[in-house]
Amino acid sequence: MSSAKIVKDTLFYGLVPKLTIFISVFTLPLITPFLTTYDYGISGVISSYTGFMIAIMPMGLNIHLTNSFFELPKHYQLVWGRVLFLMLLSSLLLSIINFIILTFTLPMDFSVGLMLLCFLGTVSIIYNVNSILAQHLFPLLQNPKPLVFTNLSGSLMTILLSFVMIYYWHMGYWGLVVPGVISGFIVFLLFVKFIWIDHHIRPLLEHNKRRLTHMFKVGLPLVPHTLGFVFLTNSARVIMSQLDISYNEIGLYSHGCTMGDYAVMVTTALTLAIGPQIQRAYRSYDYTKYRSLYYLCQSVALISSTCICIWLPEIYSFLIRNEELRQSSSIACLMCFSNVVFAFYVFLSTPVFIGKNTIQLLWLVFIPGLLNFLLCLIFIPIYGYKAAVYSTIIAYWSQLLIPYFVSFYRSNVRMWLGDLRKIIFVFVVLLLSLICAQYFSTLMWWIKLLLTLLIIVLFLFFFRYKRMYELI
Numbered sequence: 001m002s003s004a005k006i007v008k009d010t011l012f013y014g015l016v017p018k019l020t021i022f023i024s025v026f027t028l029p030l031i032t033p034f035l036t037t038y039d040y041g042i043s044g045v046i047s048s049y050t051g052f053m054i055a056i057m058p059m060g061l062n063i064h065l066t067n068s069f070f071e072l073p074k075h076y077q078l079v080w081g082r083v084l085f086l087m088l089l090s091s092l093l094l095s096i097i098n099f100i101i102l103t104f105t106l107p108m109d110f111s112v113g114l115m116l117l118c119f120l121g122t123v124s125i126i127y128n129v130n131s132i133l134a135q136h137l138f139p140l141l142q143n144p145k146p147l148v149f150t151n152l153s154g155s156l157m158t159i160l161l162s163f164v165m166i167y168y169w170h171m172g173y174w175g176l177v178v179p180g181v182i183s184g185f186i187v188f189l190l191f192v193k194f195i196w197i198d199h200h201i202r203p204l205l206e207h208n209k210r211r212l213t214h215m216f217k218v219g220l221p222l223v224p225h226t227l228g229f230v231f232l233t234n235s236a237r238v239i240m241s242q243l244d245i246s247y248n249e250i251g252l253y254s255h256g257c258t259m260g261d262y263a264v265m266v267t268t269a270l271t272l273a274i275g276p277q278i279q280r281a282y283r284s285y286d287y288t289k290y291r292s293l294y295y296l297c298q299s300v301a302l303i304s305s306t307c308i309c310i311w312l313p314e315i316y317s318f319l320i321r322n323e324e325l326r327q328s329s330s331i332a333c334l335m336c337f338s339n340v341v342f343a344f345y346v347f348l349s350t351p352v353f354i355g356k357n358t359i360q361l362l363w364l365v366f367i368p369g370l371l372n373f374l375l376c377l378i379f380i381p382i383y384g385y386k387a388a389v390y391s392t393i394i395a396y397w398s399q400l401l402i403p404y405f406v407s408f409y410r411s412n413v414r415m416w417l418g419d420l421r422k423i424i425f426v427f428v429v430l431l432l433s434l435i436c437a438q439y440f441s442t443l444m445w446w447i448k449l450l451l452t453l454l455i456i457v458l459f460l461f462f463f464r465y466k467r468m469y470e471l472i
Helices: 003-015 019-034 037-056 063-071 076-105 112-122 124-140 144-168 174-198 209-219 222-242 247-273 275-283 287-319 329-335 342-355 358-383 386-405 407-416 421-440 445-465
Strands: none
Touching (some): 019 144, 037 076, 037 124, 037 222, 063 342, 076 124, 076 209, 112 124, 112 174, 124 275, 222 247, 222 358, 247 275, 247 342, 275 287, 275 342, 287 342, 287 407, 287 445, 342 407
C-alpha cells in the first residue's frame, strides 16, 4: 500500500466519518443551553450498560472474520454467515437482560415512559450486529466507501433529529437517546443490502457440532478481552449509578469523557486504514516495517492528544454555552491522554489474533479493565467522580507494563520492537507530554498557536529524516 493510499484511507476512515463530529460540535452552542448534567448522566448510564452488552454480544466470534478472510479467501462468506447467525441470537438474549437491568437502575418511578426509555436504550444491541461485520469487511476489502458513507448518513440523521428534539422540543435526555436508535435502524437496513445481498453474507445455522465447538473455543477467550474495553471506558458510570452518586456528577464525567475521546479518533482512523499493512507486515516477518508502522501510529496519537488538550479551554469557551457543563473542561483535558497508548495495544494484539492465541488477550485488556474497575470501586466512594478520571488513565497506561511481566508479550515485543527499554522511553515521553499539555492549556492563545506549529514541524522533521514513510 502506497503512502498516498494510506493517507486517502485514513481520511476516509477518520475525517469523513468525523465530519458529523465537526457538525455536532458546532451545534453545541445551540443545544447545550437546553441540556443539563442530569441529561448527560441518564444518557451516559444507558450507554454504559448497553456498552457492556455490546461487548459480550459477539462472544469473541469476530476473530473468525479477519482470519477466515485471509485463510479462506474464496469461501469466507460461509464462516461470516455462521458468525452473523450466532451474533443475532446473542444480541436478542442480551437485549432482554439489558432491558431488565435498566428498568431497575434508572432513577425514575416505574411508568410507560421508563419502559420506553429502557427499550430504546437496549435495541441498539441488535442493530450493532451488522455494524460489526461491516467494520471488518470493508477495511479488509480496502473499500471504505460503503462503510464510511453508510455510517456518515446515520450520524447526520442522528445530529439532525437530536438538534430538533433538544433545540425546538426541549426534550432533554430523550434527544440524546432517541435519534441514535432511529438512525441505527436505518444503518442496519443499509448494511443488509451491502453485506447480506451484495457480498452474499447471510445468517447461516451451523449444524456441525465439532466446528461450532472449535469456533467457541477460539472465540470465547475474547469475551473478557472485549469486556475489558468496557471496564476501561464504562465501569466508572456503572459503579457510580450503583453507589447513588448524583446523576449530575455522572453527567459531568460523561461530558468530559465525550470531549476527551475526540483525541483518539485520528489514531483509530489511522490504524484502521493501515490495518491490512499491519497484518501483512507481521505475517511476512517484516518486523522493521512493523516497528515503523507502530512509531507512526504512536506519534500521531501523541500529537493529536497534545494539541487537543492544549486548545480545550478555548474549545469549551466557544462551544459550550452552559456554565454547568463547562466544569467538565478539566476532565476532558486529562481524558485526552487516557487512551494515547491505543497504538501500543493494536501492535501487541495483532500477533495474538493472527496466532489465534486468544487466551493471551486476558492480560492485554481484561486485566487493565479489571484494574480500572477495582480502582473506581475503591476510590469513587472516597473522592467522588474525579477519581474515575485518574483511575482510567492509570488503567490504560498499565498496558505498557505487560511485556515486562508476561513472557509471551516480552518475547514477541522484543522480536519487533527490539530493546524493551524503548517502552520506558515511550512512557516518559507520554508522561511529560501530559504534564506539559496541562500547563500549556493555561497559556495565551498566541503562545499555544506557536507551540502547535512547533509540534507539527518537529513531527514532520522527524519522519522526513528518519525516512519512516519509505518503510511504509
